[in-house]
Amino acid sequence: MEIPYTVEVRPDTGLSNGKLGVWLFLASEVMLFAALFSSYILLRVGSTEWPRGAEELSVPMAFFNTVVLITSSVTMVMAWASLKMNDFGKFRTYLGATILLSFVFLVVKYFEYSHHLHAGEGPWHNTYYAIYFTITGLHGLHILGGIVVNGYLLGPGARMWKTEKERFTNRIEIAGLYWHFVDLVWIFLFPVLYLL
Amino acid sequence: MDAHAADDIRSHVKTYFMVFGALMVLTIVTVGVSYLHLPVAMAITLALIVATIKGSLVALYFMHLKHERKLIYYVLVLTVIFFVFMMFVPLLTNLDKITQGY
Amino acid sequence: MDNVTTAGHAPVGAHAHGHGTRAHAHHHEQSFVTKWIFSQDHKVIGIQYTITSLLFLLFGFSLMALMRWQLAFPGAPIPVIGASLGVLNAPGGIMLPEFYNQLGAMHGTIMVFLGVVPLAVGGFGNYVMPLMIGAPDMAFPKLNMASYWVYFMGGVVMLASFFVPGGAAQSGWTSYPPLSVITATNGQTWWLVGMIFLITSSLLGSVNFIVTIIQLRAKGLGFFRLPFFVWAQFVTSFLLLLAFPPLEAAGVLQLMDKVAGTSFFLPSGLVVGNKVVEISGGGNPLLWQHLFWFLAHPEVYVLILPAMGIVSEIIANNTRKPLWGYRVMVYAIIFLGFMSFIVWAHHMFMTGMGTTMSSFFQTTTMIISIPSVIILSALFLSLYGGSIRYNTPMLFALAFLPMFGIGGLTGLPLGLAPSDIHLHDTYYVIGHFHYVVAPGTIFGLLAGIYYWFPKVTGRQMSEVLGKIHFFGSFIFINGIFFPMFIQGLHGVNRRLYDGGAQYVHAAPVLHWNQFMSYAAWGLMVFQIPFIFNFFWSIWKGKPVGANPWKATTLEWTATTSPPLAHGNFETTPEVYHGPYEYSVPGRSQDFIPQNQKD
Numbered sequence: 001m002e003i004p005y006t007v008e009v010r011p012d013t014g015l016s017n018g019k020l021g022v023w024l025f026l027a028s029e030v031m032l033f034a035a036l037f038s039s040y041i042l043l044r045v046g047s048t049e050w051p052r053g054a055e056e057l058s059v060p061m062a063f064f065n066t067v068v069l070i071t072s073s074v075t076m077v078m079a080w081a082s083l084k085m086n087d088f089g090k091f092r093t094y095l096g097a098t099i100l101l102s103f104v105f106l107v108v109k110y111f112e113y114s115h116h117l118h119a120g121e122g123p124w125h126n127t128y129y130a131i132y133f134t135i136t137g138l139h140g141l142h143i144l145g146g147i148v149v150n151g152y153l154l155g156p157g158a159r160m161w162k163t164e165k166e167r168f169t170n171r172i173e174i175a176g177l178y179w180h181f182v183d184l185v186w187i188f189l190f191p192v193l194y195l196l
Numbered sequence: 197m198d199a200h201a202a203d204d205i206r207s208h209v210k211t212y213f214m215v216f217g218a219l220m221v222l223t224i225v226t227v228g229v230s231y232l233h234l235p236v237a238m239a240i241t242l243a244l245i246v247a248t249i250k251g252s253l254v255a256l257y258f259m260h261l262k263h264e265r266k267l268i269y270y271v272l273v274l275t276v277i278f279f280v281f282m283m284f285v286p287l288l289t290n291l292d293k294i295t296q297g298y
Numbered sequence: 299m300d301n302v303t304t305a306g307h308a309p310v311g312a313h314a315h316g317h318g319t320r321a322h323a324h325h326h327e328q329s330f331v332t333k334w335i336f337s338q339d340h341k342v343i344g345i346q347y348t349i350t351s352l353l354f355l356l357f358g359f360s361l362m363a364l365m366r367w368q369l370a371f372p373g374a375p376i377p378v379i380g381a382s383l384g385v386l387n388a389p390g391g392i393m394l395p396e397f398y399n400q401l402g403a404m405h406g407t408i409m410v411f412l413g414v415v416p417l418a419v420g421g422f423g424n425y426v427m428p429l430m431i432g433a434p435d436m437a438f439p440k441l442n443m444a445s446y447w448v449y450f451m452g453g454v455v456m457l458a459s460f461f462v463p464g465g466a467a468q469s470g471w472t473s474y475p476p477l478s479v480i481t482a483t484n485g486q487t488w489w490l491v492g493m494i495f496l497i498t499s500s501l502l503g504s505v506n507f508i509v510t511i512i513q514l515r516a517k518g519l520g521f522f523r524l525p526f527f528v529w530a531q532f533v534t535s536f537l538l539l540l541a542f543p544p545l546e547a548a549g550v551l552q553l554m555d556k557v558a559g560t561s562f563f564l565p566s567g568l569v570v571g572n573k574v575v576e577i578s579g580g581g582n583p584l585l586w587q588h589l590f591w592f593l594a595h596p597e598v599y600v601l602i603l604p605a606m607g608i609v610s611e612i613i614a615n616n617t618r619k620p621l622w623g624y625r626v627m628v629y630a631i632i633f634l635g636f637m638s639f640i641v642w643a644h645h646m647f648m649t650g651m652g653t654t655m656s657s658f659f660q661t662t663t664m665i666i667s668i669p670s671v672i673i674l675s676a677l678f679l680s681l682y683g684g685s686i687r688y689n690t691p692m693l694f695a696l697a698f699l700p701m702f703g704i705g706g707l708t709g710l711p712l713g714l715a716p717s718d719i720h721l722h723d724t725y726y727v728i729g730h731f732h733y734v735v736a737p738g739t740i741f742g743l744l745a746g747i748y749y750w751f752p753k754v755t756g757r758q759m760s761e762v763l764g765k766i767h768f769f770g771s772f773i774f775i776n777g778i779f780f781p782m783f784i785q786g787l788h789g790v791n792r793r794l795y796d797g798g799a800q801y802v803h804a805a806p807v808l809h810w811n812q813f814m815s816y817a818a819w820g821l822m823v824f825q826i827p828f829i830f831n832f833f834w835s836i837w838k839g840k841p842v843g844a845n846p847w848k849a850t851t852l853e854w855t856a857t858t859s860p861p862l863a864h865g866n867f868e869t870t871p872e873v874y875h876g877p878y879e880y881s882v883p884g885r886s887q888d889f890i891p892q893n894q895k896d
Binding site for chain 1: 201202206209212213215216220226227230240244247250251259265266267268271272274278282283289
């Protein structure tokens with residue numbers, strides 16, 4: 001039994017199943033982070049005092065991480081473009097770079113977390129730290145998820161390139177959509193939590 | 197993959213690096229502005245405008261939304277509407293403070 | 299693990315007695331495990347969902363039956379099973395208040411999240427929807443399997459929470475903080491973890507449903523040829539997709555409050571038992587209510603829409619007439635789904651959230667009643683002039699209409715802030731939403747089980763037992779819920795451990811408590827014919843052909859009953875007709891199958 005439109009697009013919608021599926025998933029992710037942003041605003045507006053992010057957190061580290069994540073987005077889209085140009089070697093380099101950069105992001109995040117935890121500024125410290133740890137923690141889990149997916153596609157999943165080139169390229173595109181979304185969330189998190 | 201498609205992709209690649217440059221510049225702008233210590237309302241507005249531009253660049257070019265099918269737009273428009281409803285939560289909770297002055 | 303083996307057994311019998319030639323072009327020998335447990339076939343997953351959720355419904359019902367003892371005879375030892383409930387819950391068979399609260403919270407949670415939604419969407423949606431649109435399977439079979447097993451894990455966590463020290467969650471299915479957070483026991487933490495599993499499962503499922511409906515429709519099956527049931531599933535999936543994530547966020551925030559010492563939902567200066575609670579920052583309990591109801595109001599429509607879909611199918615089929623105003627119904631259900639996102643705060647009129655906001659939300663609430671009334675009116679008008687077949691599915695479907703009507707209309711006073719002040723948090727509310735969900739949705743779902751049973755097994759359930767089940771249930775279910783309106787109008791609060799015995803104002807209506815309890819137990823007794831009928835008919839039911847109801851939709855006309863194990867259809871069906879072409883003048887038979895070419 002074959003499920004139609006896993007690789008080719010359905011003529012009247014112009015989409016393959018996976019593409020539509022991942023966009024729907026991202027729509028639900030938008031609502032997840034919307035609820036967290038909304039909570040942030042409500043808690044901040046309702047509080048008597050709220051620290052300025054730049055005075056509590058390390059802006060240089062977060063700036064570095066922003067650069068890392070944006071770069072990883074570029075390498076991700078380049079990985080896809082390389083497959084489109086039929087260059088599997090380059091694809092491996094770019095996807096490998098994406099994964100490496102994701103780890104760099106997490107390592108920096110680890111140093112940030114451990115610094116605050118050692119200073120006694122855990123989520124229990126005040127509502128600002130509570131929301132900081134919750135949102136960045138959830139975002140960090142998304143990064144981890146991305147590493148798992150991309151790692152699979154670089155490792156065992158890459159065998160598909162030999163048999164079904166187009167399907168594998170679609171998979172990279174879909175993984176990319178997710179990864180860019182994770183980047184996009186961080187683009188909002190950075191000013192909201194660190195700068196304002 | 198025929199030659200035409202490959203050319204197409206090469207022109208895409210150029211765009212990707214231009215977008216990358218733009219994102220870097222805007223990131224520096226955000227950080228730079230934060231050192232100016234503007235009034236809170238102004239700082240928030242500016243930061244969110246810059247973040248929205250950056251986010252749009254990522255969505256339009258990296259996520260190929262610029263050339264996406266109508267159906268995806270429908271889903272996203274619906275999501276944006278509900279996103280706005282969600283953002284009403286903090287506003288609504290403070291509505292009486294705004295409209296009735298307490 | 300009971301339900302796994304049961305889920306395995308039900309279709310085994312069906313399979314053995316299946317009829318029609320089965321040319322398996324892609325037949326692979328599968329082991330028991332890949333075929334019945336970790337199956338990727340939407341039909342098997344649908345059966346797994348159905349069996350699991352029916353067991354949860356029964357379990358949730360039993361919790362209520364226990365609570366009804368305490369309400370009817372406060373402080374009297376529970377007979378027969380009282381001793382086996384444990385000293386910590388019911389010493390000497392007398393229920394403790396904490397245990398009563400656990401039963402209440404878990405009854406709600408189980409019925410909504412583990413019973414009705416998985417049955418309506420996971421069960422019926424999974425089994426019937428792909429067949430109705432002529433698809434070989436769901437768009438993502440592996441994801442489909444994952445949704446079921448994540449749901450199953452959520453169920454296990456919820457059940458396990460009864461056995462952790464201090465027992466299960468005690469703060470109602472709504473889990474309002476600060477109460478839910480400051481309760482010393484860990485039940486609430488388990489509840490939150492369980493909810494995160496269930497939400498994840500729903501999200502995976504809804505993505506799958508939407509993609510399947512958009513992408514895998516058979517050739518010729520345009521959106522306005524979709525059976526109304528498919529439309530209902532489509533709108534429901536969007537509600538799940540976009541309304542559930544905020545609750546997931548809220549669940550994470552409450553989990554942080556519970557385990558990481560944050561105070562998102564705890565206000566500063568909170569005093570409990572004359573002591574100021576130590577709070578790290580100070581948050582806002584209303585925030586939880588906003589996020590919770592942002593999901594939970596659409597959730598109400600998640601409960602009701604699939605049932606409306608089922609009832610529409612059955613009414614069109616058994617009146618032998620097209621649905622009256624099919625297109626209007628479709629527009630109404632889309633509008634209903636959309637509006638359900640902006641009515642949430644009508645649950646919060648009494649929180650002091652402000653009058654401006656109350657005005658806004660009571661307006662949207664009045665608006666949302668319009669599409670519901672349109673759908674209900676269309677279904678009533680569909681009956682007019684039909685030669686109605688009164689079989690069991692039709693009886694349940696017919697009962698759905700007035701029952702949902704009562705449920706809906708009694709909701710209007712709750713949607714208006716001034717009358718809600720009197721009725722809020724009373725038994726009136728309980729009566730209202732149970733009329734929507736119990737004799738409403740659950741009757742719709744039971745109708746669906748009787749209607750599609752021949753599809754799944756190739757055999758029909760006994761009509762005699764079915765009618766006993768229907769009339770018994772119909773009488774007793776009204777006996778439970780109607781008196782709640784009377785009690786509520788007298789101001790008797792819900793969630794009272796003694797049913798209101800300590801309040802003077804409750805005294806004139808207190809005698810209804812015993813009446814309602816007897817009705818509840820009676821209702822339970824009348825489920826026995828159903829359970830017996832269900833299992834008996836799997837093996838001994840009357841074998842019927844592929845299309846016993848002479849229906850028009852693809853699941854009956856394009857494949858055998860039960861459908862082929864792989865890919866559903868012998869040849870991919872093509873669609874030439876609308877979904878309800880019954881009694882078309884000038885035809886030799888009174889129905890035109892959607893895939894009939896002329």
